[in-house]
Amino acid sequence: MSEDLKLFLESYDPSQYERPSVTTDVVILTIDDEKMLNKRKNSEVNLQVLLVKRKDHPYKGQWALPGGFIQMDESLVVSAKRELKEETNVSGVHIEQLYTWGDEVDRDPRTRIISVSYLALVNKEGHDIIASDDAEDVKWFNIESLSVMNNGKSIELSKEINADVMVTTNIYTLTSEDKEVTLNYSITNTLIRKKATQNKETVQVISSDPSIAFDHGKVIDYALERLRNKIKYTPIAFNLVPDYFTLAHLQSVYEVILKERLIRPNFRRKIAPMIEETNLYETGKQMRPAKLFKQAVNWDSWE
Amino acid sequence: MSEDLKLFLESYDPSQYERPSVTTDVVILTIDDEKMLNKRKNSEVNLQVLLVKRKDHPYKGQWALPGGFIQMDESLVVSAKRELKEETNVSGVHIEQLYTWGDEVDRDPRTRIISVSYLALVNKEGHDIIASDDAEDVKWFNIESLSVMNNGKSIELSKEINADVMVTTNIYTLTSEDKEVTLNYSITNTLIRKKATQNKETVQVISSDPSIAFDHGKVIDYALERLRNKIKYTPIAFNLVPDYFTLAHLQSVYEVILKERLIRPNFRRKIAPMIEETNLYETGKQMRPAKLFKQAVNWDSWE
DNA sequence: ATAATAGTGTCTTTCAGACAGTATAGT
DNA sequence: ACTATACTGTCTGAAAGACACTATTAT
Numbered sequence: 001m002s003e004d005l006k007l008f009l010e011s012y013d014p015s016q017y018e019r020p021s022v023t024t025d026v027v028i029l030t031i032d033d034e035k036m037l038n039k040r041k042n043s044e045v046n047l048q049v050l051l052v053k054r055k056d057h058p059y060k061g062q063w064a065l066p067g068g069f070i071q072m073d074e075s076l077v078v079s080a081k082r083e084l085k086e087e088t089n090v091s092g093v094h095i096e097q098l099y100t101w102g103d104e105v106d107r108d109p110r111t112r113i114i115s116v117s118y119l120a121l122v123n124k125e126g127h128d129i130i131a132s133d134d135a136e137d138v139k140w141f142n143i144e145s146l147s148v149m150n151n152g153k154s155i156e157l158s159k160e161i162n163a164d165v166m167v168t169t170n171i172y173t174l175t176s177e178d179k180e181v182t183l184n185y186s187i188t189n190t191l192i193r194k195k196a197t198q199n200k201e202t203v204q205v206i207s208s209d210p211s212i213a214f215d216h217g218k219v220i221d222y223a224l225e226r227l228r229n230k231i232k233y234t235p236i237a238f239n240l241v242p243d244y245f246t247l248a249h250l251q252s253v254y255e256v257i258l259k260e261r262l263i264r265p266n267f268r269r270k271i272a273p274m275i276e277e278t279n280l281y282e283t284g285k286q287m288r289p290a291k292l293f294k295q296a297v298n299w300d301s302w303e
Numbered sequence: 304m305s306e307d308l309k310l311f312l313e314s315y316d317p318s319q320y321e322r323p324s325v326t327t328d329v330v331i332l333t334i335d336d337e338k339m340l341n342k343r344k345n346s347e348v349n350l351q352v353l354l355v356k357r358k359d360h361p362y363k364g365q366w367a368l369p370g371g372f373i374q375m376d377e378s379l380v381v382s383a384k385r386e387l388k389e390e391t392n393v394s395g396v397h398i399e400q401l402y403t404w405g406d407e408v409d410r411d412p413r414t415r416i417i418s419v420s421y422l423a424l425v426n427k428e429g430h431d432i433i434a435s436d437d438a439e440d441v442k443w444f445n446i447e448s449l450s451v452m453n454n455g456k457s458i459e460l461s462k463e464i465n466a467d468v469m470v471t472t473n474i475y476t477l478t479s480e481d482k483e484v485t486l487n488y489s490i491t492n493t494l495i496r497k498k499a500t501q502n503k504e505t506v507q508v509i510s511s512d513p514s515i516a517f518d519h520g521k522v523i524d525y526a527l528e529r530l531r532n533k534i535k536y537t538p539i540a541f542n543l544v545p546d547y548f549t550l551a552h553l554q555s556v557y558e559v560i561l562k563e564r565l566i567r568p569n570f571r572r573k574i575a576p577m578i579e580e581t582n583l584y585e586t587g588k589q590m591r592p593a594k595l596f597k598q599a600v601n602w603d604s605w606e
Numbered sequence: 607a608t609a610a611t612a613g614t615g616t617c618t619t620t621c622a623g624a625c626a627g628t629a630t631a632g633t
Numbered sequence: 634a635c636t637a638t639a640c641t642g643t644c645t646g647a648a649a650g651a652c653a654c655t656a657t658t659a660t
Contacts, residue, residue: 005363009413017324018375019325020325022323040609040610040611040660070405075407076417094500099400103381110315114325114379154600164600197542198537264612265616265650265651270648284659285611286610286660287659288656288657288658290612297465344637549639550639550640551639566624566625567639568642572621588631588637588638589632589638590639593638593640
């Protein structure tokens with residue numbers, strides 16, 4: 001290191017500049033397999049998100065994503081994992097960076113806060129959730145959503161300058177497993193395309209009390225969008241099921257995420273290169289027993 | 304607002320916590336149409352990135368992406384645009400968030416810095432680059448890269464626990480337009496897949512002097528990867544060409560980004576829904592004149 | 607036998623890849 | 634006429650969509 005640089009570093013004082021705070025927030029999703037007592041029917045599955053009830057201001061008493069301020073000596077992803085573990089007791093899960101929220105300067109009433117969001121996926125079995133001392137409660141919420149689209153209007157801003165506008169409103173109802181809490185909100189995404197440039201504006205409207213804290217409705221909306229995209233061309237969904245699973249179960253996971261029914265033979269054909277047969281079978285149902293599969297270890301059909 | 308909350312906000316002092324600094328960095332790419340004097344051949348195109356030569360520590364004299372510290376009252380994307388304008392004089396371009404770098408705590412020698420990176424695409428004509436007072440110089444660099452892959456090895460970590468490992472090394476040579484500066488470095492991406500979880504580790508190795516500052520080689524590598532993906536299913540490439548363009552030119556843009564030759568009839572078929580015919584023609588070449596096209600204004604074939 | 611779901615075979619349609627052909631400027 | 638590129642038509646084969654059929658369990 002040169003003398004010059006050494007001198008510079010010694011005289012560098014970061015506290016002379018005003019800095020924003022940085023948090024990590026985790027959208028942690030799972031699939032709930034409604035334990036059906038009925039032996040004559042397969043169980044239905046629900047997509048769920050884990051929220052914590054805030055004990056302190058701001059948004060005291062509201063439900064929020066697990067997350068918090070990063071520490072100076074920890075990496076971003078470690079911070080996300082730590083907050084998740086501290087606030088909900090969940091650890092050892094798939095986690096990936098989603099998006100960094102910082103275009104609204106006043107998204108937090110305390111100070112300027114930039115939030116790096118993460119997507120985590122877990123197999124619900126084997127993860128007991130426990131609220132930390134900081135939180136009043138922690139619950140899994142069933143995600144129900146309805147999309148209303150106003151498809152691709154082309155509007156003329158002026159002569160020779162046109163814009164395409166696509167407005168999508170996603171209406172969410174999050175209901176806690178025990179049915180005690182219901183959160184309602186809607187997210188309106190406005191996509192504006194002028195020539196090749198696309199801009200997106202997202203608005204969150206809260207419509208129940210208690211509801212979702214901060215702009216976390218937006219973050220969940222974004223996470224679901226990402227999951228819907230990635231599930232189509234990566235084996236990410238295997239994080240949501242046990243090590244051994246039936247194809248019917250895996251298919252229902254795809255269906256609840258994609259919000260559409262799939263045709264079985266086609267699904268099996270598409271998923272085939274990602275899975276491996278075992279010689280185990282599901283039992284206890286009054287129907288033909290389903291073979292159990294596991295994820296294949298190979299790179300075929302990966303991105 | 305409740306009295307309670309008001310009290311909380313009044314007593315909240317952000318300076319009691321130590322905070323990292325936040326910067327925005329912009330990978331700005333363009334296509335250079337080598338002005339060929341030859342009337343009997345079409346010109347070749349190059350993919351270029353804009354770098355600034357640092358006047359100050361750290362990495363003084365090295366080449367870096369335009370970027371800098373965000374201000375407390377400006378949004379992230381506005382910060383990225385401001386830095387781009389200030390340091391290079393480029394403005395009014397397509398810009399989108401890429402990734403937030405903060406897993407290495409010591410990626411900047413001054414203090415803990417988290418960097419939100421953006422991808423910008425411009426049509427080179429109509430953007431004159433000017434170095435700011437803060438920078439010693441600013442130049443467009445031709446991007447040449449070579450990929451070496453070590454394909455999908457499966458390794459056994461222990462009984463019943465396997466991992467797939469895929470190592471890709473991208474060797475970069477960035478040469479300034481005037482051929483005066485050459486930067487060499489390589490980026491090694493190691494993808495590790497255990498069950499459904501994929502982790503990525505990226506290592507940057509510098510191999511020339513001067514070379515690229517900070518971890519900006521990684522950021523450029525990531526940006527090119529993103530561009531290669533997005534160009535396949537969005538009209539993002541239209542940001543790189545003039546309003547009116549020939550299909551041969553557009554095809555060569557795709558080819559230089561994807562690093563492969565495309566078969567013309569197939570390219571035209573795929574691009575057809577995104578473009579609109581005009582009744583203009585290219586002139587001055589000793590060959591059949593090419594029709595000029597423009598981007599279509601509709602949402603077909605968009606994501 | 608019946609109910610319910612597991613699993614397979616195959617026809618059709620759509621789309622991507624490859625190549626061969628025709629068209630047209632300037633010299 | 635020649636060169637270089639623009640543009641079009643069409644064959645082929647792979648992949649996606651749709652549906653009909655057979656298989657297997659507990660009661």
